[in-house]
Amino acid sequence: MRRCYFDHVATNPLHPEVLDVMMPYFKEDFGNPLSIYDLGTSAREAIEKARGQVAGLINAKPQAIVFTSSGAEANNFALRGIAFARQNQGKHAIVSKVEHHSILNSARFLEKSGFVVTYLPVDKHGIVDPDTVKKSINKETVLISVTHASSEIGSIEPIREIAQIAKEHRVTLHADGVATTGNIPVDVKKLGVDLYSMAAHQFYGPKGAGALYVKEGTRIAPLIYGGIQEGGRRAGTENVPAIVGMGKAAEIAAQELPGRMEHCRKLRDALIDSVLKVPNVHLTGHPEKRLPHHSSFVVEFIEGEAMLLMLSMKGILSASGSACSSRALKSSPVLLSLGVPSALAQGSIVFSLGTDNSMEDINYFIEEFPQVVKKLRDMSPFSSGWGQGGEGDKCYTGG
Amino acid sequence: MRFVHGVKADITADIVYMMCPMHLLKLDEMIKGLDAGQVLEILTDYDGALEDIPQWCKRTGNEFIGLDEDEDYYKFYVRKTDKQQKGES
Incomplete structure (x- = not known):
């Protein structure tokens, strides 16, 4: 049949070239990236190469990329990380009603933590009206999160217009780019977002690898505390093969x-x-x-x-x-x-x-x-x- | 502890919300890129930095200028001395 x-x-099947570049990091290049000897150095260099490849796919600086275990983790990190980092400035967040559960449930968690969340309505095609975003902002608003495109209905949201409004009001803007990255051109500078989530398996990379773009100068509280991985922003020994695979998948996606x-x-x-x-x-x-x-x-x-x-x-x-x-x-x-x-x-x-x-x-x-x-x-x-x-x-x- | 106000820094490292030992790693990384006489400002909310940064300066021979307090974080000022060459830790 x-x-x-x-x-x-x-999800997507793994690109064959992606699997090839991952394999050595399951076998001979198994080192911990924090170790000072050669094995560690080669793992560390592989991660930095992948960081550059992922950054290249969305026109970001490599240091703005924080690797995570998934797109859902990136979304959780963005919402909680910005809300808690900016809570002294206000406790109001705005998300759309067409978000993935990793955004909606993070928003519900914020509500339980004393934040007020506005859930933006959408039109019959699932598109957020930037004017509604503008009207929803108040002096307590610190964060807006709108998906770049919903994986359920495929509609692409007017992120650039929303970014302009967020910037005018000094509100941090996160866009969930899990469905878009590697599927349509993404330029975080042109979009004007402060944070952008990605997942490798959405563009023929491995599962278990995601990333959050955090624009330079954006203060964010870590989701996972521990060691100094990812500049102290995301602790835990890195999933080196998956990160290497994500980098290669990003490089291929940019070309293809x-x-x-x-x-x-x-x-x-x-x-x-x-x-x-x-x-x-x-x-x-x-x-x-x-x-x-x-x-x-x-x-x-x-x-x-x-x-x-x-x-x-x-x-x-x-x-x-x-x-x-x-x-x-x-x-x-x-x-x-x-x-x-x-x-x-x-x-x-x-x-x-x-x-x-x-x-x-x-x-x-x-x-x-x-x-x-x-x-x-x-x-x-x-x-x-x-x-x-x-x-x-x-x-x-x-x- | 030495408190200062209005220190003009040549470069700033914002590591608010980053935990130990990021304050020391960032300090080491940033100071390497400076010339002797230049001042580094580190923004951190990590209380352990109160002890660690002056100690680090004493150990490496760099000058601990002092610290300032903002609403919810500290601002540490370190001047690179000629005892430490550019690129040397």
Whole structure:
């Protein structure tokens, strides 16, 4: 059976060249980067090389890159680190409603720690209005965090405009760049952000490696205390193979990005065209301002989980909203924030493409997807509609 | 302890929120890049620096000018002496 991996926002296969450069650091070059002898020196130099490679991908200075264990850690570090470092200046933070759980739950933690958090609404495409950001700032505001693009709906947020507002009000701006880094061009200087999160496995690097860009001069409290790794900003013996892999993946991504984007966009557009031919299916997220490898939909009258299972039996691997939401079997807060009724949000499905996909994959999918939807609708008690009354009676017209 | 105000520094290292031994590592790293007579300012909220930085100066022969207090951190001032050459620790 053909296997079509359409879940590249969940994770990506490791680039073969990335694995090659990592291997020595699992074997002969196993040294601790803090050790003063040769083994330590070679590990230390490898980390610094990777720092330069990651910095190059987002046009940052190498010393502004702090390696972490994941994008989620980078997001936690950014929110807690800035909130606690600036709490004497104010205890108000602003985040959008379309953030990843690592931002939303960090914001909830801040609320438990005495901060006030404003959750920014979004429009029907999941886009934050910079004017709403401006209106939400008060004299206590020290931090704004808005995702550069949501992995659930793919919409790209107006970070530059938000950065201008943050700068005018001397508020620190963090952007979650986990879904964007390595998938669209990112220039932290042009964006104007103070902090930017990344995850290696989103651009064909290894899992277990992430990074936070911290603009020079930004004071941040560490999330993990201990040794002097990462300039005292993130303690713990470094995951040298993973960091080396992240560096190589960043270098390759910087070289291959235009080709990757073109390849994915072409396939993605064909996929969207075919999916939208199925009746009562709606695109979620912005139709144009979205990640080039990303497509997301809500399918009326059936559950996303059922679609996932049936598609996976046909070798088509996809996701229903975020990995966290789909495992919790609850409606995605991101979709609800777009105004999608909760019954319809259950029919969420995300297809995200990568370099390993081909037009043959898309053609196979185009044959199979309508049949899967039809079969599930035939079994669905809602096949003739949502029934009478109740929230589910509303038909979504947002996408 | 010697308290000072209004010292003009040639370079500043902001290591507020960084714990031990970052104050000593940063001090060592930054002083290497200075010429004799130049002044380094270190911003830190680590209380151990109150003892460690004057001691480090005594040990390396650099001049501990003194410290100033801001709202929630200390400002230490160290002048590099000709006893320590540029690039030497």
